Structure formats: C-alpha cells, structure tokens
Amino acid sequence: MIARTILLAGVAGLCFIASAASAQEPAPAQAAPEQGATSGSPRGDVIVVTARRRQETAQQVPLAISVIRGDSIEATGNFNVVKLQQLAPTLQVYTTNPRNTSVNIRGLGVPFGLTSDGFEQGVGIYVDDVYNSRVAAATFDFLDVAQVEVLRGPQGTLYGKNTTAGAINITTNQPTFDFEGRAEVTAGNLNYKQAKAAISGPLSETVAARVAVATTSRRGTLYNVATRRWINEQDNLGLRAQLLFQPTEDLSITLSGDYSRQDPECCGTTFVRVGTTQRLLTRQYDALVAAANAAGRNYQVPSRNPYDRLSDLDSNLNAGNKIGGASLKVKWDVGPGTLTSVSAWRFWDWKPENDRDFTGLSIVARSQNPSQQDQYSQEFRYNYESQDIDFVVGLFGFKQRIDTQGVESQGADASRWSLTNAAQINAGILNGLTASNTQYLKSTSAALFGQLSWKVTPELTIQPGARINYDKKSGFYQRVVTTGSGQVIASCAPAATAGNAVLAAQCGVYQPQISAPSASDWNFTYDFNINYKIAPDVLAYATYAKSFKTVGINQNGLPLDANNQPILSAGTVKPESVNHFEAGLKTQFLDRRATFNLTAFRTEIKNFQATVNNGQFGVLRGYLANAQKVRSQGIEADFKILVSDRFTAYANGAYTDAKYKKFVDAPCPPELAGGTVTTNAAQWSPAGQAGTAANPSFSRPNCDISGQRLPGVSKWAFSYGAEYNIPAHLLDKDGQVYLGVDGNYRSHWNSNASPSIYTEVKGYALTNLRAGFRGEGFDVFGWVRNVFDVDYIENLQVAPGNVGLIAGQVGDPQTWGGTIKVSF
Template sequence: MTAKYPSVRRRVQASSLTLALVMACAATPAAADEAAIADDAGAAASAAVTDEAEDQTSRGDIIIVTARRRQETAQEVPVAISVIRGDSIEATGNFNVVKLQQLAPTLQVYTSNPRNTSVNIRGLGVPFGLTSDGFEQGVGIYVDDVYNSRVAAATFDFLDVAQVEVLRGPQGTLYGKNTTAGAINITTNQPTFDFEGRAEVSVGNLNYRQAKAAISGPLTDKIAARIAIAATSRRGTLFNVTSDRWINEQDNLGLRGQLLFQPNEDLSITLAGDYSKQDPEGYGTTYVRVGRTQRALARQYDALVAAVNAANPGRNYAVPSTNPYDRLADIDASLNAGNKIGGASVRVKWDVGPGTFTSISAWRFWDWKPENDRDFTGLSIVSKSQNPSQQDQYSQEFRYNYEGDKIDFVVGLFGFKQRIDTQGTEQQGTDASRWSLTGAPANDPSILNGLTATNTQYLKSTSAALFGQLSWKVTDALTIQPGARVNYDKKSGFYQRIVTNGAGGVISCTPAPPAGSVLAAQCGVYQPQKSSPSDSAWNFTYDFNVNYKVAPDILAYATYAKSFKTLGINQNGLPLNADNTVNFDASTVKPESINHYEIGLKTQFFDRRATFNLSAFRTDIKNFQATVNGGQFGTVRGYLANAEKVKSQGIEADLKVVVSDRFTAYANGAYTDAKYKKFTNAPCPPELSGGTLQPASAVPDYSQPGVPGALSPRQCDISGQRLPGVSKWAFSYGAEANAPATLLAKEGQVYLGVDGNYRSLWNSNASPSIYTEVKGYALTNFRIGFRSEGVDVFGWVRNAFDVNYIELLQVAPGNTGLIAGTVGDPRTWGGTVKFSF
C-alpha cells in the first residue's frame, strides 16, 4: 500500500555485506512478502540497487536480497525464497525463529524447550525428536552471514532485524556450511552515517511487556555505530498446581552492537557483538491422553497410578485435569531453561580488482542450564533431570564475488570448529520402584530411589569446504548456473555414564547380574556406559540451474542438486542389544545422500502490482538420519539411525496483490508429501511396544496394536508412512486496508490488518502413532492502528478466536501409554507504540 507519508530512502553504506532495509514508520506492516512486493511505501533499498531497479520503483517496490551472495531483486533469483521484512515480523508478533513458521508455510519449527528445537523446510533438515549434538542441521541459520551451528543457539528474540530470507532446497554451493534442506538468512539493520533511531513499547494481557530501542549514527566521518536492545517478559501459559505458579513464561533480554569503519569507498570493516539471555521457569508439559500399549495391563498408566496410590494410603494421586486446554500441570521436579547466547564477528569487505573480497571471522557461545521433569507427571518417578551444555564455535569464511556482463561467480573457503560439553544428571525418585519394577521389588522403594545416572560427554567437530557457483548469461534471457562444493568433516565424541545407587555406591552391570536381583533391577533402568565415537568423511556436492526470462517480468527455472548431509555420531548414549549389552555398532551414522529436483516460475503483472510465484520440487534421500527412542527412562534418551529412503515432494504457491494504494492482500500455500519411502527397522510406535518381544526369527506381527499382553515386534516397517512434523497442507494469508486520517492534529493513516495461518494434521512421533496425531488448526490475528511520520500506534489481538491447538506431543518413557503435550498460546491482546526519527 502507498502511505501518505512514504518511507524516507536513507543511504545505507555499500560497505555492508548484506542489505540493510531502513524501515520508516509509514511502511506497511503486511505479513510475509514472497519475492518483490509491489508496494510504493515499502522499505528503502540500499545504495547498491541498480539503476534498473531504481527505475522500476515507480511501478513497485523492489526487495533486494543477498541469497546468492550478491545484491539483486528477489524476483531475479532462480530459487524458491520467501522474504519477510522486519516491519512484518514486528506487526504480526513473530519475534523469533520458532514463531516464523506462521509466516512461511513450508517452514516447520518444533520445540519443547530451546535445547530441543528443530527447524525443517519441506519436512527435511533435522531428525524429529530429542536433539542430539552428533548430527548436522539441514537448515542453516545465518545472522549477518555468521552460521549458527545449533538451532538452540539461534532461539534468541529477533533484534533490530531488517529482513529474513527463507531459502528452500539445498544451498551448499553458496553458503559457508553445507545445508541440504535450505537456509534462513537473517539480516540486521546496519550502522548508518545518517543519524536515526527508533523505540517501541508493547503491553498486553498475561502481563506481557516488551521494549525495543535502536540508535545509529556517525562517530566520525569514517566510523559509524549502531546499538540495539530488547527486553520481553510474559506470564506463563501453564499453571503448575504443585508449585502454585504459572510456568512456560518469557523472560528475555537481548543486546546487539555494531561498529562500521570505512576508511575509503573500497574498504569497510564491521565489528559486531551480541548477547541474549533467557531465564524463564520452563518448560513443562500437560497431560493430553493415555493410549493402550502392548504392556501387561497392570503395567500401564492407569493401573500404575492406582498401584502407587494403594501403596501410599491417603495420597490419591490424579492429574489436575484430563483436558489439556485447562492449562494445568502438576510437575514436581525443578524446572529451568536458562539460555545464554552471544558472540562477536568481524566482517571485512574490500572492492579489489573486478570483484569484491569478503572475510567473515566469528566466535559464538551457547550456555544452556536446563532442569526438566522427564516422567511428565506429579509422581516422583524421575526426581531430577538436567543436561547443561556449553558450546564454543569458531568460523572463518573467505569469499570473492565477481559480476560481469556475461559471467558472475562466487567462490569461497569455509572453516568451522566447534566443541560442546554436557554434564547430565538423571535421578530416580520414591515412586520409581512401583512404576518401573514388578513383583516383590516393586514394593521396595529403596531399590530405585536415589539411583542416579551421571553423564559426561563432549563433541569436537571440524569442518572445511571449498565452494563456488558460476552464472553464465548465455543470452539476455538465458542463464546457466552450475555450482560445486568439496567438503570435509571430522567428528569425535566422548560419552560416559556412571551409575550410583541410593547410598552413593557405584554399580556395575558387567557381568550381567543374576535375574531378580536388586542389581538387575537397577541395571534395567540405568546401565553404566562408555563410548568414544569418531569418524571423518569427504564429500563432493554440486547443483545445476537453468533459468530463462520468458518475458521481462516472467522467470522460469529448473534446478538439480546432488547434496550430502555429513556423517553423524551418537552422543546421548547407545542403545542396547537384546542381551542388554551396549550396541557399539550404532556409534556412527551414515551420511545422507540427496538428489533434489525443482522447477519454478516467478511472475509479476498488473504493472508489477501483483506477484505470483510457483514452485514444484522432489527430494530423494538415501540413509536418512532419523532420531529413534527405545522407550526406556535412562538406557538411552534417543539415538540416531539411518532410514533407508525418504522422499519429500510438493508444490508451493505465493500471491501478493496491491489492489490499490489503500488495500493489499497476500496468500501463500504449500502442499508437501513427505514420507519414509523405505524404513524397515524403525522403532515401533507406543501401540506396538511394551510387550514381550516376538521371536527374532518371526515375521513381525502388527495385528494387535494396543492389546495388553500381546507380543511386540522387535522393530517396525514404517515404509510409506508420513514423516513426523509435516502437514500436507499449510497456508498463510493476510490483508491490510488504510484510509487517510488525522489524529491529534497529525495527518496520517488509520489502518486495519488481518493475518493468519493454517496447518493440516500431522504426527508428533518419529514412528507415526495413532496417539500422537495433532489435529489441524487455523490461527487468525487482527491489528488496528494509526501511523504517521515518525509514529505508529496500534492495538492487536493474536489467536483472535481463541483456538485450542497443540504445538507438540511427546510419548512418556516406559511404554505406559501416557502422552504429554505442549499447548499453543491462547488468545492474547495488547497495544504497541513506535517512534522513529
């Protein structure tokens, strides 16, 4: 939409590697923008915008992206890419990577806490389930060109963000780290030599408070600085009756500072540092349901609760509610989710010869201090569970960009080093014997009470790569674009679990203790273990793109990419063999081998006031790295294994229309068919688990799901079933209308906006279960406000119709049938005031 007071075009220094969009208060806070947006009042482009692009602004705003490591209009990029501007992120309340999926339909983000957060594109990226440090991300997350090696280290609030680019499909020939499913490229606002600033305050229900501020300007004629700060707090959305307080709250603080030194027009050096702290009481779950497993009926959830109550007269334990949307929990273990993230980087850009040389040197840290309730109940089964981690990572990237009349190319060298240390403690409580043991031992709380597994582990990871991409402009319309990457990875890890009994004595499970003994009971819950997995691998990846300008505003493209996700190692302990010995063969996991095919069409029409983009894709993966879980409390939290074949295919469409200067609308949609094409030795879902195992030589029998006492398959063939976490259908949509208005003698606009998203049903277990299907849902948000030069005041309501929905379901350990979940936010409302100059 065209505002009466259009955005001021500020000159952003060409020294900045990535584009800085300087948002003025009149910029329309529409939601996700796919490619170029025909919006006369949009964000200001950088000084690097070509003359051709400047000429086009009379018809439509030009969104500049750096997806291909050079500045160009998004419609010229032959890649499926969503561009989400900073003002859109703020207006829709999507303040971090976790919330970003509401604006980008093919993005899936799941989290039970910052540590256990996964980001996937088109259903691919990282294994679904408890996070292991031993594998690589398939979706790279970059902030101002700095790679964040773990999703947990990128769960900070967005701070002074200019725009976010979500690239779909393999990106390893352009980005520092090999990314097999896509990349999220976050660009912050850069220092300017024009003095500017902004401040924003929001308040809402649930005691929501958020304040943001940023200021930028020159220190000398060659040095500019920018500093930004943000703080967010909100009451929790789940009430814990045990502690008598709300949990799963927000308590975030973020700081970012940048210093730009530009001694001349050809050279610039940017020093940046950031720090983020999150310190909520979280993250807890609530009771969702109980489903029958193949465990003996007396060993399933309802019977076990009754047995615990019978052993403790007068206790009468029951969950506070069987309706998850009552938002009640009874967690009895300590909860904590302390998360500190930060780092520093130096970015050098030097226009030398016919091209530009860029260097990015970075160090980042992540300090995670969690406490959880691993039994998901108010019973003292697991009385303590905590796995604090500390990470340091160093990265160095050198890159040279050249742009010519017929040839453009990028060539780069990337090096990466990482170390993660983790110290884990898990302890059994007073109800553990009754819950986990049978016969006479079940009546003796002392057997398991105080049984403690203390884990020490570290991961060392080194990576190096040479990559490049060439664009050959065969004609004015036809471009051929090959790319290649040579990659080396080495991983080495260490894991040791020491088990002590309630008296503090160290126990040993080798040789196997006599059946029925106290030691055998203890070893059945926690078994000492030690492993030192290590491996290395070279791989060669490449892609080939052909794109053709059918007309000035119509671009067609086709891409083939051969990609690899490097080897993985199991860092959270190894699974056990049938005889209760450690399966050391599972120490390492094979690399993924990926073949990716994509065709697309990017179009603009109605004098560039309408944008319609379409893409179709198919990705085939051999040796897909999946997270599996054996279902026990402490034998293994979850480990990596290879599924033989996986495929993901689908169609994506994006439409944005500026009907007039007063009305804009958009709709983005995706159909994704992501399946295990072949996975014959997968862990079984809970309804086919918990019973005596079928004979090893028998053909697996899946005919008695949820029948107590039935024999359980040793593994399940889930070939043909859908990947977890992926909805077949996903949409985002929105519109905004405005009209001239005067408020307090200040001329401006009054506006009304709506945005929303829809997801069809999906499954929340690595092996799809009838108990972990998450129903589809649609969320709708509204905002109404007034904006003028330097001021924007608006009220908002999110999840306006107070839709009940589940964000994540988890299968409780022990095959008891308990399913716990994370409930999505209820209706929230509030107001925001922004000032800028």
Template sequence: MTAKYPSVRRRRVQASSLTLSLLLAIGATPVAAEEISAATTEEGIAVAAPAATASADTAAQVDNDVSRGDIIIVTARRRQETAQEVPIAISVIRGDSIEATGNFNVVKLQQLAPTLQVYTSNPRNTAVNIRGIGVPFGLTSDGFEQGVGIYVDDVYNARVAAATFDFLDVDQVEVLRGPQGSLYGKNTTAGAINITTNQPTFDFEGRAEVTVGNLNFRQAKAAVSGPLSETVAARIAVSATSRRGTIFNVTSDRYINEQDNFGLRGQLLFRPNDDLDITLSADYSKQDPECCGTVFVRTGLTQRPLNRQYDSLAAAQNYQVVSRNRFDRLTDIDASLNAGNKIGGTSLRVKWDVGPGTLTSITAWRFWDWKPENDRDFTGLSVVARSQNPSQQDQYSQEFRYNYSSDTIDFVVGAFGFKQRVDTQGTESQGINASRWNINPTNALSNDPSVLNGLSAINTQFLKSTSAALFGQVSWKVTDALTIQPGARINYDKKSGFYRRRVFDGAGNRVINQPASAVRTAQLAIYQEQTSAPSVSDWNFSYDLNINYKLAPDVLAYLSYAKSFKTVGINQNGLPTDAAGNPILSAGVIKPESVNHYEVGIKTQFWDRKGTFNLTAFRTDIKNYQATVTNGQLGVLRGYLANAGKVRSQGVEADFKVRASDRFTAYANAAYTDAKYVRFVDAPCPPELSGGTTVGAGQTPSAPGTPGGLSPANCDISGQRLPGVSKWSLSFGAEANAPVMLLAQDGQIYLGLDGNYRSGFSSNPSESIYTNVKGYALTNLRVGFRGDGVDVFGWVRNVFDVNYFDQLQVAPGNVGLIAGQPGDPRTWGGTVKLSF
C-alpha cells in the same frame, strides 16, 4: 504527507557473491518512496557498502518500476534487477512485518512461511525443517548436522538451539528453500534462514518500541545508530521480553512456560573509503524462564501388561492427574523446571572492493550455555526426580569469498573453516515413587521405595567437530533471456566424541553387575553403565545446476538440480545395547545422507507489476536419511541416531501478492508437501506396538494396543509420513489504510489481518494413533495509526481462541501416557513505536 509508493529505502551496499538479493516486505506498510541503492551478500542479506554500485540508468529503471507497482530489488551482477529474475524459491519477511504480526523469534516465524516447520519442547529440543526435512524430529543430539542453515549477519549458528533468541533490531528474514551448498560456508541440504540486522549508519537515527498485553506481557526495544567520526559509525540495540506462563502448575502454585528474555547487540563500522567496510559486532542474549512443562493429554493402550500401564500404576499409588481436560492448562508436575539459555558471540566482517570484484572475510566466535531442568515422567509423582543435561558450546568459523560481476559472467568462490566443541554434564535420578512405577507389581521389590529412590545416572560427554570447504558458483548469461548457473562444493568433516555413564544407588554405591542380586537386577533395568568414543572423518563432493529463461519481460522460468549431502554423524548420547547389555559399537557412526533435489518454477508479475504470482514444484530424494530412534525404556537410553533407507519430500508451493493501490495490499502463500519414508524397515515402533514381550522365531506380533501382547523388535514404517510435516499449509494477510489527521498530524489509520493454517501432522518419529496433532487455523488482527515517526496499534492474536497443540510427547516407559504443550491462547495488547 500520505504515502504513494511501496516501502523502499536508500542503502549503501556492495556487490556480493550470491546471484540474488531480496528486499520485500510481505504485507509491508506503504510509506513515502525514496531513492534505492541495494545489494546483498551471498546469502541474500543486505549490508552496508558504497552506493556507487548502482548506475544512473539502473536507478532510473528502478524508479520506473516503483511507479508501476510492487518491486523486489536484486543486485546479483553489480546492477539492480528485480527479484522476479532470480531463479530460486525464497520467502522474505521484513522486520516491520515480523513486529506487526508478533512473530519475534524463529519458532514463531513458521506462521508467515508455510514451508517452514519449527517444533520445540524446549530451546535445545527444537527442530527447524524446510519442506519437511532438515533436523531429525525428536530429542536432539549434538552428533549430527542440521539440514537448515541458520545465519545471522553472515555468521553460521551450528545448533538450532543457539538461534532461539528473540529477534533484535532485525531488518529482514529470508527463508531459502532447497540445497544451498555451492554459495554457503556451511553446507545446507534443506535450505537456509538468513537473519539480517540493521547496520550502523552515518546519519543519526533511533527507534524505540514498547508493547504491553494480557498474560502480563511486556516488551521493550530500542536502537540508536549514528556517526562517531567521518569514518566510524556505531549502532546499539537492546530488547527485553517477559510474559506470564500459559500453564498453571498446582504443585508449585505458579504459572510455568513463561518468557523472560533479554538481548543486547552492538556494532562498529569503519569505512576509511568507499572501497572498504570493516564491521565489528557483538551480541548477548539471555533466557531464564521456568520452562518447559506439559499437560496431560490422553492415555493409549500399549502392549505392556495392563497392571503396568498408566491408569493402573496411577491408581496403585492413589494418584489422579489434576485435570484430564487438556485445555484447562493445568499441570501438577513436581520436578524443577528450567530452560536457562545464554547465547552470544563476536564477529568481524571485512568487505573490500578489489578490482572488478569484492573480497569478503567473516571471522566469528559464538558460545551457547544451556542449563535445563525437566520433569521427564510428565506426572505429579516423583518417578524421575531429577533430569538435567547442561551443556556448553564454543564455535569458531572463518569464511572468505570473492565475487566478480560483468555483463555476461558472475561468479563467487569461497573457503570456509569451522571448529566446534560441546561439553555436556548429565544427571538423572529416580524418585520415591519409582519402584512402584517401574518394577513389576508381582515383584515384592515394587513395594520398597528404597530400591530405586536416589538411583542416579551421571553422564559426561563431549563432541569435537571440524569442517572445511571450498565452494563456488558461476552465472553465465548466454543471451539476454537464457542464463546457465552451475555450482560445486568439496567438503571435509571430522567428528570425535566421548560418552560415559556411571550409575550410583541412593547410598552412593556404584551400580555394576557384581555382586548379582535382585536389587541390583532391578536397578540395572533402569540404568546401565556405558562408555563409548565414536570418531569418523569424511570427504564429500556436491554440485548443482540451474538453467533459467525469461519467457517475457515479467515471466521467468527455471529448472534446477542439486546433488547434495549431509555429512556423517556420531551418536553422542550413548549407544543402543545388545541382548547382553553391551553397547553396539557399530551404531556409533551414522552414514552421510545422499541428496538428489529437483525443482522447477515460474515467477510472474502482472497488472503493471502490482501483482506477483510465483509457482514452484520440487522433489527431494534422500538415501541414508539420518533419523532419530527413540527407546521406550525409562532412562536406559533417551534416543539415538540411525539411518533410514530412503526419504522423499515432494510438493508444490505458490506465492501470491497484490498491491492494488497505496491503500490496500494482500498476500497468500500456500504449500502442499508430501514427505514420507520411502523405505525404513527397522524403525522404532509406535507406543501401541511397544512394551510387550519381544517376538521370537515363528511368533506373530499382537494387534496394536494389546496389553500383555507380543511386540516386534522394530517396525517397518515405509510409506508413513515424516513427523512434524503438515500436508497442507497456508499463510495469508491483508492491510487497508485511509488518510487521516490526528492531533494535528497527517497520517493513516489502518486495519491489518493475517493468519495461517496447517493441516494435521504426526508428532512422533514413528507415526502413532495417539500422537497425531489435528490441523488448526490461527487469525490475528491489528488496528492503528501511523504518522511521521510514530506508529500506535492494538492487536489480537489467535482471535478466535483456537485450542491447538504445538507438540505431543510420548512418556517414557511404554506406559501409554501422552503429554503435550498447548499453543498460545488468545492474546491481546498494544504497541507504541517511535522513530527519529
């Protein structure tokens, strides 16, 4: 039977503590409408619970809304209401939309959510930002918090890298924009990404999906759910993805940057009565690709002497890069590559209706094992022969929440505890070409490979982190139109770390200052020993206030303010040194960020609720912004955290969707984001101002890109844009369908289009003329047939084969080499989905 209404499904859900829940499919496929009973957790994630939370009157109202057009369901106060009544900026993408557009992990999700930025050079060095803020751009340190909280079924993932798994049996993903601390276990200053998986059901159901494509792309997914008894239901899901790499390495004679992923998730639901749900979950994901290599992009002049810059150094060793055409997708890097990632854990969630409210408990343990190998010199020469920093993380969390709902008052109160330990063992070694590359050619030692060959830095480090919080929020419905919603949070954090670097020469001898010699001096210019043990604890109090007013039945205006924070951090990867080479101990602790956030918005529906248009304006001011500072010296210190004076992100977001009929839907989401350093006077300098002799008293730095010039000790980058942020971003899509009979089965043929555009952005913490990534637009198409329990479609992604970069990287040593990771070329394939 041909569909008439938007996609909605029956859910059994409990009332919970967040005053919002969204079940919206952006560009979702119209299917036969069913009855609805939906609600959410505090984070806006739908979960299984008694359907009795919806009244008959409310259900009738929802049915009426469905008949009038597209709806979004919320159940903030134990009754169903449309999401247009929720005073928050949020994007919600249903699982079927994610699959249809090929965005099967967090990294790809930014193609559907314009204000989300995800940049990665490998799983560990992944930055997830909302509105330009969240995680410092650049090499990642375990010693700071992420400003964007990533939650999977209510469980917080402490590191962005631990959330780079493939989406597995996902129901929906929600991107909440702006501070969310008064309703979350872990504080989030920039926003949150909520990932909800499909829950066990007491009706038997299953699904299977197979996809094949070019680049030897293979993906298979399956999920089965059903009852084990009258009170116990189970669900199990599995996925596997593989794809040939997009870059060919002529040194190893194979493609690199491949995909090789496996995931498994199991859940047991115990429901002894309609008031109690107990869900035990476990998951495991493994990624084992040969990744992540780069291609040569360009060179740029720095202030090093000309004979110590890339072209001269390469010519002196008769080295030529395999291709200077970046989109030949060729490289010749010679070191081993690996991005092995194992992620998993277990959780126990208890939801119990107690009197007029609901008590929720979430107990979780998660682990993350990271085993990387990199080519850190980005060349086919053995300068850095070995670079690897494997680490292991264990985290434990416990959260309690109590939610109460009435006609005039809703509230949630909660408590959260978190404990984490990360252990890292690092090794970096110089290679046979290191002496010629790193030692001044005027020094005779530059011609002796043994001086630096085998020189190794062995790092041992750990981090212990503890966090505890009390939080709560109240929604007071003053009148039928006016609601006032204050919230507060008190937070305690303690961090302690240890870092030790020991240095050995190629013969295994310890490299220390004594006995002094020319050889030792050359070696110490590359690696120096260091030990540090930073420790800090801190209390923070934050609060927020939201006032919203219904101007008309389908028009809601809101105004919100949040005083938030990002807690203290420590430098976990070593400290900068003074002129004598001693670590600057005061740099071990990073001040907390102080955040003031302002937002105003309006949500509207029109054309008998077939059209939706929402508009948001925001401004976020951050004092003591935690920024990544990079060090140009090869191997001395990869990067560390420091406080910038002030950062501001402000902009406007617009979301539009129309369901003209059951045959056509379309959406367009746009964002303008102006994110910049308001004050950062002692920032690291860009490559064109680095590498020369540091200016002394009374001296003036040389013009940018002056070989052999004078370099400033640091740079004032106040007024420059934050890295990784596009000023303009847009996502769009549309789908049209027509009824058809195929193989004696009624169904639809459909044509779908989606795409996204991002304007240019800076790919370096301090903006450089060499690392600005040009803007690009990507377009995807799909065409297929869907019927009862079957969906078959072909797809093309990046239809016009646009050449673009995901990220550019500055090679260490101030030699002027810029490397990069090209985005995916045009890909195509087909998918078959079956459900029963």
C-alpha cells in the same frame, strides 16, 4: 587456542592489507540501488535480497525464496525463529525447549525429536553471514532485524555446513552515517511487556555505530498446581552493538557483538491423553496410578483436558539460555569484484531442568543436561560480476566444541512404576538411582565452494555450482550409575546380574556406558540451474542438486542388545545422500503490483538421519539411526498484490508429501511395543492390545514404517494477510488509519519419529488482527493474536517407560495488547 590464533591472525592480516591498499578520500556509505524499481510503485514492490551472496531483487533469484521484512515480523508479533512458520508455510519449527528445537523446510533438515549434538542441522541459520551451528543457539529474539530470507532446497554451493534442506538468512539493520533511531514499547494481557530501541549514527567521517536492545517478558500459559505458579513464561533480554569503519568507498569493516539471555521457568507439559500399549494391563498408566493410590497415595492428574492449561509437574523447571558472540566482516571492492571476509566466534550456554516423567509422581525426579558450546568460523568469499559472467568462490572453516554434564535420577515412585516384584517395590530399590553422564564433541569442517552464472543470452542463464567438504568429529560419552546409597554399579553384563535380582532390576533402568565414537568424511556436491526470462517480468528455472549431510555420531547413550549391553556399532551413522529436483516460475504483472511464484520440488535422501527412541529409560535422550530412504515432494505457491496505496494482500500455500520410502527396522510406536518381544510374526499382537498374565501380548523387535509420513510435516499449509488504510488527521498529525489481518493454517501431522495413532496432532487455523494510526516517524496500534481463541497443540511427547501416557504443549491462547513505535 591455536584455532583462535589462526583465525585472528587471518583477520588482522586481511584488514591490514585492505587498509594499506586504500588511499582514496573517505566517502559515506551508499545504499545499493533497487534494480527494476518503478516510480510511483505503492509501498515499494522491489525486494532486494542477498540469497546468492550478492544484492539482487528477489524475483531475479532462480530459487524458491520467502522474504519477510522486519516491519512484517514486528506487525505480526513473530519475534523469533520459532514463530516464523506462521509466515512461511513450508517452514516447520517445533520446540519442547530451546535446545530441543527442530527447524525443517519441506519436512527435511533436523531429525524430529530430542536433540543430539552428534548430527548437523540441514537448515543453515545465518545472521549477517555468520553460521549458527545449533538450532538452540539461534532461538534468540529477533533484534533490529531488516529482513529474513527463507531459502528452500539445498544451498551447499553458497552456504556452508550441509544446508541440505535450505537456509534461513537473517540480516540486521547496519550502522548508518545519517543519525537515526527508533524505540518501541508493547504491553498486553498475560502481563506481556516488550521494549525495543536502536540508535545509529556517525562517530566521525569514517566511523559509524549502531546499538540495539530488546527485552521481553510474559506470564506463563500453563498453571502448575504443584508449585502454584504459571510456567512456560518468557523472560528474554537481547543486546547488539556494531561499529562500522569505512575509510574509502571501496572498503568497509564491521565489528559486531551480541548477547542474548533467556531465563524462563520453562518448559513444562500437560496431560493430553492415554493410549493403550502392549504392556501388561497392570503396567498401563491408569493401572499404575491406581496401584500407587492403593499403596497410600491419592494422586490424580489435575485435568484430562489439556486446554484447561493445568499441570502438576513436581520437578524443577528451567530453560536458562545464554547466547552471544562477536564477528568481524571486511568487504573490499577489488577490481571488478568484492572480497569478503567473515570471522566469527559464538558461544552457547544451556542450563536446563526438566520433568521427564510428565507427571506429578516422582518417577524421574531429576533430568538435566547442561551444555556449553564454543564455535569459531572463518569464511572468505570473492564475488565477481560482469555483463556475461557472475561468480562466487569461497573458503569456509569451522571448529566447534560442546561439553555436556548430565544427570538423571529416579524418584520415590520409580520402583512401583517400573518394577513388578513386590519386595523390590516395597524396598524402593530404584529410589535415588542416578545416571551421571559426561560427554564432549569436537567438530571440525572445511570447504571450498563456488557458483557460476553464465549469461548465455540476455534471457538464458546457466548456473553450475560445486562444493568440496571435509568433516571430522570425535566424541566421548561416559555414564556412571549409582544406587540411592551411593554405590557405583560397575557392570550390567549378564555375569554381573546373574543371581542378583536387585542389580538386574536396577540395570533394567540405567546401565553404565562408555563410548568414544569418531568419524571423518570427504564429500563432493554440486548443483546445476538453468533459468530463462520468458518475458521481462517472467522467469522460469529448473535445478538439480546433489547434496549431502555429513556423518553423525551418537552422543547421548546407545541402545542395548539382548545382553543389556550398549550396541557400539550404533555409535556412528552414515552421511545422508541427497538428490534434489526443482522447477519454478516467477512472475510479476499489473505494472509489478502483483507477484505470483510457483515451485514444484522432489527431494530423495538415502541414509536419512532420524532421531529415534525405543522407550528405554537407559537411552536418555534418544539416538540417531539411518532410515534407508526418505522422499519429500510437493508444490508451493506465493501470491502478493498491491492494489493501491490503500490496500495490499498476500497468500502463500504449500502441499508437502514427505514420507519414509524405506525404513524397515525403525523402533515401534507405543501401540506396537511393550509386550514380550519375538521375531515370530505369527505371534505378534494387534496394535494397542494390552497383555495379561494368562494371555501376554507379543511385540515386534522393530517395525517397518516404510510409506508412512515423516513426523512434524503438515501435508497442507497456508498463510495469508491483508492491510487496508485510509488517510487521516489525528492529534494534529497527518497519517493513515489502518486495519490488518494475517493468519495461517496447518493440516494434521504426527509428532513421533515412528508415527503413532496416539501422537497425531490435529490441524488448526490461527487468525490475527491489528488496527492503528501511523504517520511520519510514529505508529500506534492495537493487536489481537489467535482472535478466535483456537485450542491447538504445538507438540506431543511419549512418556518414557511406554506406559501409554502422552503429554503435550498447548499453543498460546488469545492474546491482545498495544504497541507504540517512534523513529527519527
């Protein structure tokens, strides 16, 4: 309440001062001129961005930036952040459900794997200057979006909250003083239906409003034979309303509110493969299924071909997600500069249900971790521009609380799956064993930041930036374990389990825990950019950035020591220290009808925050650990050409070499785990060698994965597109008939934090087509996505218990449909 009162008081005070100081006649809003635009340029070759917190053309910005306009997003069907990677090659977005979504740039940003609230994302996601603290809170459908800017490389001196890998800057269409509107309906196979509408206009000479709504639904792409339902569906609703008050040409106040609801039966997996681990041969997946069947079951997976799109998950599935908030943005031209205040409150309500054993057997009968988040942020910025010097200076404050109430229960098949003692199996001592966790996270952050552009000559600009950041986190985690009869397990210490084989077996699955990690840190970061205009349309630049990502805390249960006790020292993880080097060339030629940009980069991170999972049931969601050193380096190229009013094309490519340079104590991948653990290297068994009673396998306590590639990163990635049109007259309307194609390719990548031979995802290429007729105020087109019906995997997951089961989520099959758009 104190934070909210201070935030609202600050906003009200700034609004009052700004309003009192403005006494000029009201004036309608005017669009900023597009600098450098040339008359007669086909389809407009100048793209205005706000990447540096001021309006300028994309080619003037001395950093690697991909700009995706709203019409391109709609034409290619990329309706949320998850789909953006099809248009931006160095953006990697992987998701098993909205909460567990990783957004990385150049392989860096969010630790790949199950999400923990205790760390920060390295890719900041902003919507109209409002920071979204969790990736899960930004998985909403794009609604009335003007454009998306993907900024690559550290952005901490202009964007808040540890943007060590980059930022995604989303700008929505703003209220206008000219009456306008648009509507769009789409229908396709898989019972796909989408409708969008937006209307904007004046309420008075000084007040304008804009309202937008969108709804999306689609049948699922995976058939669950257990429930006889299609799962992994889409069921989304989004609303946005904005009110603009512009009493003078120097002052604008925008109040915005939005709400997004997602309520699909999601997110299920399908069987992909089995890989042999170092467990006993009788404890491997196929042997366990055979043992269950010998005991009276008749279980078999519905298909061993994931592209049959069949599943048999027996637990409830839900991915209920509610996201929303409000913001107040005040812009006041003060002398030669502009003062901006952005005050915001956002909420996120997550209600999941999952099947964490990935099978139709009742091993993990229930798994859910519902969360509720509130965040408040306040930013003040002052932008100054002159002939010789431009600068931005700002203050940023942030406060967040996340509460989670989790439950995970073992089912009727758990004892046979996890135990070897026949009496314990027959007694079903794990059936109903439940871990209930309660946790919260409190996070506070404050920063002073600035960036200066000194135009030494008309061609040469030197641009230093700096940021002072303070972060404080405090968390709480408590796990209460109860047996199937409701008895609370008070302790799993050796003294408690000695002589009690049943308790020891139950403690081998879930252990009571309690921890209250906390950490705080000050950091000073900076960057230095020098750029030179070799020619009017050729810009060369070089950047060095010293950045950081703040301390992390483990919020989802800790790993265990040899005495089956939580390792309390693992409660916190060190902050990341980032050294980033980048050089680039931005060019335009053929009367600015062609654009070619080239970037080379190298990023080194010490104490990289990685999400790891050691296969223990007790570590419910994985935990954070520091990899000693990570490096990402590569080259990116972007090309676009507007041959004429009739033909346009683009091609983007990236080579990314992202590796663990030093990670000597990582959890082992499945093929090197599951046997008797020993520190005697001479006894370690080969990868994938199952043990027997007479000849058991021996496993490493941990693995050195130095030199191996980071998960989720394709070494090669490309995207391309082209469109051709001819003038036409149809249904008494003048317009254009057009044909468009776009596509993307990603080479193979690994989806396990410790790369495994069983979680290698094959590369794939997708192609999309569209054809239609458009004219003034309307557009009618048909589309086909994944034209060649390519089979591909979006993500692979290792089943808990290290039994060798690999489950996955298959990508969308070929889809097709039609869209009608009208505007006025």
